[in-house]
Amino acid sequence: MTQERIKLIQKSWLYVMDKADEAGRLFYKRLFEVEPNVRSLFKENIEKQGKKLIDVINWIVLNLQDIDTVFGGAKELARRHVRYGVQVEHYPLVGHTLIWTLGNIIGKEWTKELEQAWTEAYEALSQVMIEEHKKGQ
């Protein structure tokens, strides 16, 4: 990922952090609308889960320049997700839901360029997570 794309992602993320609670809520609302079957995997209060999700994405976004650290954290996260009953097929679903949520929260500042940058980042991250997931299955 180029420095330019990293900066683009980091700048756009500031909008999301301004509306962090709303973004977390919107993400799960959309996820369960699109795929109601995954609802039962979540045991934790969804409000809290939304905060955890935003926190970890925040950590990832702030550390994009240090990609080995990010991928290391992502592998640990993926191993925990095997225990949550998550399946490999769920990763694209979560990716689409994330991109949709970002577009919705960022609103008119959301551009095709941003969509491409975030999609590229999610693809790279989920690839690492899926590989790790398969090892742990």
Ligand code: HEM
């Ligand atoms: C890049 C992708 C993802 C990120 C960044 C992410 C982030 C998180 C975080 C931060 C947690 C809190 C617990 C922990 O840290 O272990 C969590 C839990 C969880 N995630 Fe994910 N996740 C991702 C992908 C997925 C996918 C694809 C699914 C499938 C539906 C999923 C379902 C869950 C479930 C079921 C839990 C446990 C909730 C509970 O204990 O109630 N996640 N996720």
